[in-house]
Amino acid sequence: MPVVDAHTHLDACGAENATDVAVLLDRAESAGVDRVITVADDLASAHWAADASEWDDRVFAAVAVHPTRTKDFSDADKAALEALAVRPRVVAIGETGLDYYWDHSPPEAQHEAFRWHIDLAKRVGKPLMIHDREAHADILRVLGEEGAPETVVFHCFSGDLDFARACVAQGFVLSFAGPVTFKNSGALREAAAWVPVEQLLVETDAPFLTPHPYRGWKNEPYGAAYTIRGLAELRGVDVADLAGAVSATAERTFRLPSATSDLSPRAVLR
Structure with a gap:
């Protein structure tokens, strides 16, 4: 049974063209x-991801x-x-959120941009894909103040069981990457064991976060197979x-055509 990689970075994996x-x-x-779903982290990669989603019907952005x-x-960005x-194969607004681990952007700029992305997701009617690093409480606070979009996905969920319960109670979808396969990720694994399958996704975040047994190696979308196992x-x-079940959650969350759909040809520019 195939599975969807709900968050990857094909350009960072070395892809340049179709x-x-x-x-x-x-x-x-x-x-x-x-x-x-190939995900942007700046404007150049956003353009690339949107284009790449039209090169191959297995790719969304x-x-x-x-x-x-x-x-x-x-404002130009x-x-x-x-x-x-608004492009049809762009299925989410992300990744956006807050990151208190790195100091590349001040918190004020992060908060302003996060609120803007929340508004954009609501205006275009697409899921919001959250980046949350050491910012659990503020992420929930800002979502509460702004009003969360209909669908919110916590990419590379990194919280414990209590935080998972708080997110699930609000209808949010939690996506787990390679660290959930690490035996020393006790709190994360406890959360992943509990999350209802209707609110559960799997991702690679490739080329990062390679799952066991290849931890430390460069990751690719195929790594999602190890994470689902x-x-x-x-x-x-x-x-x-x-x-x-996870693929069904991905299809529902991102409004993807089913794996058996004939809506578009395979690898249209291959």
């Missing part, structure tokens, strides 16, 4: 990862400016993102059943 994207997706598909890059977030956000073991369920 041929490169096809190579990455062929490798992923051979491991059971049949669709991906999310566009935003990463919180660590918001120091110089301009906002206008460009608004134009990209690790999650199935953790939750005590059949891996094919979990992959099918």
